[in-house]
Amino acid sequence: MSVVYELGDASMKQNLVDALVTTLTGSGKRKRTVKLAEDSEVFQEGAIGEGLGGGKLSTYKELCNLANEMGQPDLIYKFMDLANYQVSLNSKRGAAFGFSKIAKQAGDALKPHLRLLIPKLVRFQYDPDKNVQDAMAHIWKSLVADPKRTIDEHLDLIFDDLLIQSGSRLWRSREASCLSLADIIQGRKFDQVGKHLRRIWTAAFRAMDDIKETVRTAGDKLCRSVTSLTIRLCDVTLTEISDARQSMDIVLPFLLAEGILSKVDSISKASIGVVMKLVKGAGIAIRPHLSDLVSCMLESLSSLEDQGLNYIELHAANAGIQTEKLENLRISIAKGSPMWDTLDLCINVVDTESLDQLVPHLARLVRSGIGLNTRVGVASFISLLVQKIGMDIKPYTSMLLRLLFPVVKEEKSAAAKRAFASACASVLKYATPSQAQKLIEETAALHIDDKNSQISCAILLKSYSSVASDVLSGYHAVIVPVIFISRFEDDKYVSDLFEELWEENTSGDRVTLQLYLGEIVSLICEGIASSSWSSKRKSAKAICKLGEILGESLSNYHHVLLESIMKEVPGRLWEGKDALLYAIGSISTSCHKDISAEDPTTPFAIVDMVSSACRKKIKKYREAAFSCLEQVIKAFRDPKFFNIIFPLLFEMCGSTALNKSGQVPLPSDASKEESADESVSAPLDKVLDCVSSCIHVAHVNDIIEQEKNLVQLFTISLSPGFPWTVKMSAFSSIKELCSRLQKTLDDSAGTSPHAGISSLIQELFHTVSPKVVECISTVKIAQVHISASECLLEICKLFRQISSVYSSNIGIKGELVHQCEMEKNMEAKSLLKKCIDILENLEVKNVQAT
Known part of the structure; x- marks a missing residue:
């Protein structure tokens, strides 16, 4: 071909150069349609193997028969496309060998075609076929005297061609483009690659998710190369700040939106790694993107979590695993992840100006964040943020407290509840006095609600005392009564929380109770007068504890306490009402002198009320009534009690004896008779204890x-x-x-x-x-x-x-x-x-x- 070119005239030389360039670049006119007959040869014999029966596969008819036998008639189009591709590849390979000979002779005739040839030649040098690589390398050496300068001059054209071909339907083109890009972008400056940077990342991610393994491998190589380039461009120590900011503006939003949130595991992991490295090197250049970055990282804590942990938590009860322990494990794993490390780095670059955008994003996540790790993460981030910026959080305290307090109250997860409570306490430290008072009063009011609210109350108060103790110290008159009374909740988990709080916030039971006795008594009276049985019950238990610890020191408040309890004893029975009777006994024991001195008729009113309670049919309530009666008798030691109480006790003993000596029940009625006996008969041992007390205080003549x-x-x-x-x-x-x-x-x-x-x-x-x-x-x-x-x-x-x-x-x-x-x-x-x-x-x- 070089001989023909040498001997031909100028017109022939030009036609030959145009034909070779057209074939090489694939920019020629569309070939005319060729009509195929049955015996038209599509492939050379043996090029694609043999048919199902062992026959040849070369003619159009043989290919159609194979497609029909396989039940896939559309397969014939793929065969034809493959044949066309093979012809094209052979023609490029042949053109390349011919072109290398002509290139040296053509000289200036090729200059107009360099803009088309160079991008193609760059890509073909990375073609998977070794023969094509070698052929294109010959052409490149023939045409290009200074490869570096040539690439720099045509860099934009090369990028455009490679980025287009990275999405080609031909896998060879996709693979070659990725490999070419991976080499060409190395060492480039921002002004050279800035406008192509986003498209390069897109090409890398697309190749990493390719259907062909070799293309995915090339995509991984391109990803590593563009990662190195991006980190260098965004590092303010290696790149000018203006260029670093522009690079960050291009790359970071893309990685946050399309990289980290990708469903392809390799892409999301690579994106997280890049973002973490960017944050480390970018310094203050990251501030404009801080809100989006923090939001993405917090959301990723849950979205990128191992889904197996979610499955385990759903079936934790069946597997005998404690939910709280599993939650703590999940949080621990999340805090060891790259996302959390990135959040730690973000804290270091936060400034006052960035808060205007950051705080609303955090508020959105507090309201609508999904997933345990995300919710705990945003709460922990707020705590760390407040510690970092200190007084600068003041303009946002009102909004954050209004947001965090309801979340603590409604949160079901114990771990998340504690995290949000800690965040709330951190913000409380910098709140205004009015904001602090409102929050602490609302927190204290939770103790009268359902179990979840009571737990929230305890956790919040614990967080306040550990994080904002200086603020809380001015409100002990509000919280100490709540903590004291809530120690007597029926639910052991709740009572243990408040018991722990009591031990942490008091130096001694007696001193603390004497200091806040007025407030405690006031809250107890409110609880007894409330419509909640639970509040009545725990308030009565609190009175018993007061009597046990303070003794006669409770005398100043005996009147209001007795009045509150004696209003509640008459009337219908409810579960736990026996606590009121024990409270009466406790007050009588502690304050008997002042009760008798204030009104001598009060002891007899108490005895009359308790005696009536002794006649009730509920076993537990009657036992409490007899115990209370014994305490009252021993406390007031009035000899007149004997003639009032003993006849009642003797009557009850007689009724109990009659029940015991009655007819033996039939087997079918045994259980019914037993329950009836329990509800009607007086507990004789309790009756006899009351008799002993009566004898102890009575006149001998009455006995x-x-x-x-x-x-x-x-x-x-x-x-x-x-x-x-x-x-x-x-x-x-x-x-x-x-x-x-x-x-x-x-x-x-x-x-x-x-x-x-x-x-x-x-x-x-x-x-x-x-x-x-x-x-x-x-x-x-x-x-x-x-x-x-x-x-x-x-x-x-x-x-x-x-x-x-x-x-x-x-x-x-x-x-x-x-x-x-x-x-x-x-x-x-x-x-x-x-x-x-x-x-x-x-x-x-x-x-x-x-």
Whole structure:
């Protein structure tokens, strides 16, 4: 061909050059349509293998048959396209070899075509086919004397061609373009590549997601190359600040919008890596994009999280995994990610001017951010931001507090709730006094709402005390009463939170309660008067605690507390109402002197109210009423209580005995009878405890008047139908009675005992003692044996003192001797021996007397 060119005239030379350039650049006219016959050869024989039956695949007919046999008629078009591409490639390869020979001779004739040839030649030098590479390299050497200068002069044309061909339908072109770009952009300045930078990134990302592996590999190489270029262009230490800013303006929005949010894993990871490196090197050049960058990073904390963790959290309950622990794990992983490292770098370049754009973006994420990591991330970022800028956050405190407080209250995740509470506390540190007062009062008011609000209240107060303690110190009168009362919530998790708060914010229970007692009492009264049963219940428990710690120091407020409680005791029963009765008992114990001194009728009003409560049918409430009654009796110690209360107690004991001695229920009615018995019968052990208290405060004459009922009550309670706990209470009552009688006998020493006292002692000895001995023989519990033996000894001692008045037949001695021989408990055995000795001495006296 070079010989033909050399021998031809000027016209032939020009035609030959034009033809070769046209073939090489692919810019020629469209070929005319060729009609194919059945035997038209499309491929050379063996070029694409053999058919399904082993036959040849070269003619048009054979290709059509293969497409039909495979059930894909459209395959014939692909065959034809492949054939056309092969012809084109062969023609380019041939043209290249011919062109290399002519190029040296053509000289100036090729100059008009250089603008078309050079971009193509640059790309073809990276063609996957080695032969094409070599051929194009020959042409390049023939045409270009100074490659660097030539590329620099035609750089924009080269970029345009390569960027267009990087999206070509031919994989060879896409691969060659990416490889060419990766080499050409190295070392370039901003004025050379600035206008093409975004398109280069687009080409790199598109190639990284290509269907062909070799193209993806070329895309990865281009991505690494353009990453290096971008980082250098955006680094203010290596590039002028104006160029660095322009580079950042081009690249960063693209990476945030299309790179990090890409569904292709390799693209998103590469984008995050680039952004992180940009932030490290860009310095203050990043400020114009700070709001978008921070928003994108925070959203990426959730969107780029391993989806397996989301799946695990959904099934955590079934797998036995604690949700809070899993949340903490997810947050820990997120804080170790490149996104969080980038956020840390962003904090360092924030200034006052950038807040105007940054704060609204953060507010949007607080309101509508999705995903645990994003929500915790934005809360933590706000906390760090406030720490960094300090007083500069003041113009935004009102807006941030209005935004963060409801989010803490509504947030379901414990980890996110704590993070937002910490952010709220950080902002509170720089809030105005009016803003701080409003926030703290609203926080304190949450303690009367549902469980989630109560948890929010505790977490917020804890954050305030740890982050903004100097602000919170002025509002202890508001928060201390809330913390104290909320310690008595029914939910253990909530009560533990407030218990922890109480320990952190108080130096000592007694001192703190005395300091804020007025505010605490006021809040307690509000709680008791509220319509919420939960508030009534925890307020009553708080009164019990006040009485336990302060004792008589509570006296100044006894009137208002008693008045509040006594209004609530009458009326319908509700769950937990028994706490009110315990509160009455606590106030009576602590403030009995002041209550009696202020109005002597108040103790009787209390006794009347509590006695009415003892008649209720709910077992738990009745037990609380009897315990309260016992406390009231012991507290006021009024002898008149005996004649008021004992008849009621005796009546209840009789009704309980009737229930126990009733007909045995049928098996089908057993459970129903048991529940009915529980709801109707009085707890006899509690009744006997109240009897003991009545005996302790009563006049002896009043006790003697109830001799018959007392003996009957003891006889009933010691009968076999009652459990051993009732018998223990009966023994205590008998010993209390013996103690009172003994004291009376001691006081009247030297005179003959009152006839009523002697009669009562005789009844105890002859009627009650056999029942006590029977308990020792029937109940096999050491504690019962000891208590019963003590009871017997007290009765025997009393009986010994009146034996000179009444000569009696001692009928229980034989049974006592037998029980003493059988007794295994040494303490009980010793007591029984003392009883036997007393009785033997009495026998001797009786014999001597006769």
